[in-house]
Amino acid sequence: MNAGIQVRERHTKHWAPAFKKLRRLKVQKVKLPNFREEDTISELTPDQIRSRMKEQGILPPRSWMERPITISATGAVFEPYIPPEGDGKLSSLTLGGAKQSMEFLSKKSKSMLAVRKIRSFEDSFSPSTFAEEAQDIYIKAHKALVEKDYDTLHQCVTELCFPLMTEDLKMCTTRWQFLKSLEPPRVVHARCTDIINKENIFSQVTVRFHTQQTLAVYDRFGRLIYGSEVVAKDVVEYVVFEKHLANSYGLWRIHEKIIPDWMPAREPGRKTYVQQKPVVESEPVADTTVPATPTEQSAAVA
Template sequence: MAFRVTRQILFTQVRTIRHKPWIPKFRLIRQMQPWVQPFDPDLISIGGKSGGERSTASEIREHLRRNGLMPPLIFQDRPINLTHSGRIFDEYVPPEGDGKSSLLSTEMVTEMKDTVVKKAKTSRAAVRIKKHKPTFSTASFPSEADAIYKEVLSLLPKFYDNEERLLELTTEKAFAEMTAGLKLRTLHWDFVGSLEPPRVVSCRTEEALGKGNVFGQVTIRFHTQQILAIYDRFGRLLFGHPTSPVDVLEYVVFENYITDEYGRWRIHGKVVPSWARGFAAAPQRTRRLPTQSESSAQG
């Protein structure tokens, strides 16, 4: 039985400095040329100048031409990162009082009317994501997102040691935002439980840098109970409480470069509504009220 071996050749563009001409008959002439020391304006004086004086650009150019030297090539090519989009498409706007207001309130009724338009965009985006990722489903994805969300937060307290794994679960944008204020601080986090199951609230797709580069973003609503405490380098409590759980309502955006066959879902950012930005930015500490026996003992 004969087996057919298929080999794959990978071509990589490499930019190098080429000093020899294309015509091979000048090879002997190149061998006869004497070696000339490369020109360094800091070591060689031009026009009778001392070593402490620097030469001008015109003098350097004239010296290079006289000695038959080519000016150095300065490459200013910047790498392009296509692993993430760098922004959030059509940011989801949560209703004010979400997680606290009743379904019969005026705000929630108005939000239900606007949800009809948002659901149409979400459905179209979900269909487009499923064309590239056949296993994607708005019903099963929240469980996958919940596992990523918990693993990222569990690795975040020691992000120096877990940087490689965190970059597999978060984009470069999200990793920089999550670790910006933790370099000289200590983070303590623990998951208590879910108040509501996570669910998809928004799906969006957009092309970047031309057709064919499609990014998909899915916003997941998490309503959980967590324990969070942040200490400074001296061990003083800056935020939260090490034992008291708090209710946390978050809208986390997951992104996938769906054009890539091996693209994976990663945390890309978090949506903070305008009516909650003041609460999210203000550092606060949780305090436990003393019991009746403790207050009587102090009195």
């Protein structure tokens, strides 16, 4: 009567039926990998390879390689600021002064639009207060360069500016000191641009510094090759600061310095060389040895 029908008697049931599911999950079937699959893959057809890749969740290979790219800084200064010749202003009555005034107004309107764009990301941004902040970044970066603290220097300069500042000073000792500001720093130029898409926005602000500094550079032998630690010089610089506005953790960093064409060439550093040892020509020495004559005792022994 009970042929082919599973009958569960009292003595065949488990004493704790509440944990039947856990007992079933205690033993699971695991599909072990086939370590010889690479040997047999050449024998498979394209349809078999495709079905196996779908089974394993592997995407088909592409004919090109994609690598992640992080753009943390731009590669140049877009719309660089052109300082007026001599760093002064011509009279507005002259032709050059009128032209300079028109250019100043057109550039100022673009700078105001750029400042408005920066304020859409930073509510507290102000050109007057940013100039003081830029001067602190400027001093901090140069102190880190003198002490060769590259971790701090990376926080103050961009990836474009870092090799320009450190390349020629790897084997040198630098002494730099900021004495005072002859004129308060001021923002003279501001621009914004987008890269790749409209949301990825970078901003560049040019700040004018008129300061008094001392700079001395020594080579690896301790010889002075440029500047002086005693003589102070008045320096006028136009420094470009950049920030990745789309990055919520972005920082204002030094990007580049603008050197106008009318500026005179900088005094080159003095080069030092290893002094060669003088070569002394050795003269041939005449043979002055006297042949030894055998004594009577040595002759007798012989």
